[in-house]
Amino acid sequence: MSIVKDLSLSPSGLQKIQWVRDFMPALGGIEERFRREKPFEGLTIAVSVHLEAKTANLGLVLREGGAQVYLTGCNPLSTQDDVAAGMASLGVETFGVHGVDMRGYEDLLTETLKCHPHLIVDDGGDLISLLGGRCAPYGDRLLGGCEETTTGIHRLYARERAGILPCPMMAVNDAKAKHYYDNKYGTGQSTWDAIMHTTNLMVAGKTVVVAGYGWCGKGIA
Template sequence: MSIVKDMSLAPSGHQKIQWVRDFMPALSGIEERFRREKPFAGLTIAVSVHLEAKTANLGLVLREGGAEVHLTGCNPLSTQDDVAAAVADSGVATYGVHGVSMEEYENLLVETLKCRPHLIVDDGGDLINLLGGKCAQYGDRLIGGCEETTTGIHRLYARQREGILPCPMMAVNDAKAKHYYDNKYGTGQSTWDAIMHTTNLIVAGKTVVVAGYGWCGKGIAMRAKGMGANVVVTEVDPFKALDATMENFRVMSMDEAAKIGDIFVTATGCKDVIVERHFKMMKNNAVLCNSGHFDCEVDVAALRAMAAETFPRRQNIEGFRLPDGRVLNVLAEGRLVNLAGGNGHPAEIMDMSFAVQALSLEWLAKHREGLEKKIYLVPDEIDDQIARVKLAAMGLSIDALTQEQKAYLAGWEG
């Protein structure tokens, strides 16, 4: 039985799902084949990804492949109640309500895992955390799973090092179709979509501080620059800092950047990136938001403790008035701004990411015998297949190596 806020919201959700399906051709092609071949016949799949229209589409595609699908969110503020109602109305077991407490959120994850899944799709490691702990009893049928995001991959490797990975896992985030395309272009656009919609402020002429210059940070900085912002990058990796410098971004420490920034966007996957000492130096009306997976990059708790008062400024913006009268503005409670304050990545972007998920799950199902409890990389043939399908859907063609060229590249002769 599904757990959603209000089934009467389903018509709006169906409309959203149909819209994105029209712009996800790679996944549509996979769905057609899955419908014929039923690669997941007899298997149960639990999916924990941001519960919005693109994720709903993935759930429906997996169901067409013969799976019993149980769908939930991976962040209490990114669930869209109308989409949850619609996918439940379509016959997929769905557990998601927008704005629940962290305790209620975990309870929804637990309800999802009670299906005793054979396969999982995780986003940030919440399902794996439960299956390796309080929900271990629901993992007795596990074949393996896929991880969607950078933070989740880091946590998987930490588990692998300690020998406590509960099942084989595919590092979907490390696929070329994911981090080249989704992390850079998806995060870059969706972050600024959310910031501009939430604040109704101009970007041009402002000093934007981007914390972290990984694939997500690159996309955020690139789009800010394109809209006329003066971009500052903060980093802990010297080579990423040099890379940002070569792109003509100013590089400095957060201690320096805190004094000059108008908009701060964190994208590090780490904690305590912007903390109390930085708040003390910031301009009046500075805007703070996060595009990393968890809400620990901006220390909102410390800011709350410092504030003389807090007050709502607009939907998804909380003002923190400091004792000296300055106000700092936090978007979406410091959670993932592009989803908690927006609609997430564009459909065309998630088309590739979720195509990787679908084909990686199929690979796990086919190779279930002999898999070890370790992290597997997405095979190159899956990556290349998705890229070629995407190019074809866009009406683009590329060259192909001749046999002579392949021999030349493979050989050592001049």
């Protein structure tokens, strides 16, 4: 049973999801293939992502591939309540509430993992941390998963070194296709969005120091 803030927000969430689907041709192509091939038939996938319209679409595409999808947010501050409600209304088990505290956040991840996933899609390494710790009993069917971000990959390597990585993981972050788009352009742009939004100031005319010249730093610069 989904846990979202307010199911009556779903019309707005559904509108956002429908809108972004028109701008995601690569995922749309994969969806076509999944519809025919059903690669995830019989598998349960726990998906932890910044829960907004584009990642919600990923959840729908995985479901099209035959998976039973359990969706949660990887950061309560990025979870969009209307999108979470929209996904719940489409019958995707969704566990995401914007702005919950640390305890509430872990509870939502735990509720998600109760599906005993075969596969996990992790962003930041919180699902795998729980599966290697107090949610270990829910990992009894675990085959593997993927990790989205740089920080999460660091955490995976640390777990591997300590011998406490519960399943094989794919380092999505290390794929060129991910660096080029998500880290460089996605994070590069959303960093500016966030700075302008939170300071209520324009960027034009400011002097800026970018500390760290990796993929995100390059995108910001």
